[in-house]
Amino acid sequence: MAPESLPALQQALFDAKQKALAVTVIGEGSNLLIVGDIAGLVINPRISGMIVTHDEGESCLVEVGCGEHFDELVAWSLQQGLQGLENLSLIPGTVGAAPYQNIGAYGVELSDLLVWVEALSISTAEVHRFSLAECQFDYRDSVFKSHQRGQWLITSICLRLNKQHSETPLVLHYADLAQRFSELEEKRQNAAGLRDIICALRRSKLPDPQQLPNAGSFFKNPIVTASKAAFLQRHYPNIPAYQQATGRVKLAAGWLIEQAGFKGVRHGSVGMHQHQALVLVNYGGATGKQVMEFAERVKQAVWQKFCVELEREPLLLQSTH
Ligand code: NAP
Secondary structure, three states: OOOOOHHHHHHHHHHHHHOOOOEEEOOOOOOEEEEOOOOOEEEOOOOOOEEEEEEOOOEEEEEEEOOOEHHHHHHHHHHOOEEOOHHHOOOOOEOOOOOOOOOEEOOEEHHHOEEEEEEEEOOOOOEEEEEHHHHOOEOOEOOOOOOOOOOEEEEEEEEEEEEOOOOOOOOOOOOOHHHHHHOOOHHHOOHHHHHHHHHHHHHHHOOOOOOOOEEEEOEOOOEEOHHHHHHHHHHOOOOOEEEOOOOOEEEOHHHHHHHOOOOOOEEOOEEEOOOOOOEEEEOOOOOHHHHHHHHHHHHHHHHHHHOOOOOEOOEEEEOOO
């Protein structure tokens, strides 16, 4: 079912409780791996609305309903003269799903902009407003995905976005963003120009899930100890490695998969994409089980070559019977 209001969602949760049905919440399904039928009640919350609620001078607070498309939010925020979301352009999925795994791209994570998340308790249908600290955001992770998994239904979020004339610089340190940005006409060197660059980059590398089914990055970028990274760098001098504030080092899963020989490799209807080895593609008709089996082969190959364990990024929904 797809309730469009808070009372309708609360009613659905009450009904499910009365009938002792398990509840599964999904957005657009763009980051899900489904294996088998899902028992119980599946809810696709559709609360809409994007509104500027407070003007703080150099920034504004923006509240957004969980059912909005994330990329439409990005486009709308730029039209309102606000910046901050442009690096997250063209990420598929809903606003409600975004905090779940703290979406991130090109050096920006949702948690950099988030003020609060409102969610309904799945067991009591009560509303709780999570502060940024309570969300326990981490790299592609949050309290909703890990510590209290399955306990909350996100209904809305609040973001703090800067006005476009404010002094806050754009985030240009990933890939060749700064170079591409400097090549734009001067009047386009702004947040909207950066959005255009990111959209073009993503379209050139990533298959459109509407055309070629995929769930974006299939594995998280592994974060390893400094000594492990140093060991790998001695053996593979070209290995991309990004120092983290914690002292650990992030490796690029796509590079590891490519070196393990899986870029563009297809087994039956499943394969790793030929332009971006991190994206697992269903060429048509592959079952969730076949996807899991292929992913396991990729994991094994990376483990055998680098002794690095890849972790799946999309959420797995499995039948319980
Ligand atoms: P890429 O440029 O081929 O780089 C590979 C990886 O290296 C990226 O995943 C990124 O990690 C990391 N990286 C690159 N430059 C970095 C820097 N300056 N500092 C720290 N880490 C750096 O990446 P790509 O595949 O084209 O992706 C570009 C961006 O889009 C990345 O941020 C990626 O996460 C994001 N993306 C996300 C999804 C998804 O499904 N979640 C799908 C596609 C792309 P990070 O992933 O930690 O940023």
